[in-house]
Amino acid sequence: MKGEVRNPTTVWILCLVTCGIYPLYWWYTVGNELKNYLGKEDLNPTMDIVICFVCFAYMYYLPIKYGKLIQEAQQRAGMPNAEDQGMSFLIWMFLCAMGYKNMQEELNKIWESGGGAPATF
DSSP states (O other), X not given: OOOOOOOHHHHHHHHXXXXXXXXXXXXXXXXXXXXXXXXXXXXXXXXXXXXXXXXXXXXXXXXXXXXXXHHXXXXXXXXXXOOOHHHHHHHHHHHTTHHHXXXXXXXXXXXXXXXXXXXXX
């Protein structure tokens, strides 16, 4: 199942305007899209959000975790791995909401490419 193509600039603006509320929704929806696309039953976006409330430091782990999932989705779609996890983490640390824009751009490339063969259940 293909994910939703979102405007990366809109994602970035919503992250700023909502003062961190939209990113929680974004993590949840992106997590579900990747879970469905990759067929990973062990991926639980709801639990990721709950853990963020309990342990704020987990928010620094999410870009790394989802960056790896995006790389896996790119491989499944037959695309070169453009997502650089180290760079994404630095963008997250210093430019905060720009990391969402970067990840959404990479996800859009996967969804627009047809996404390759989705996982079968």
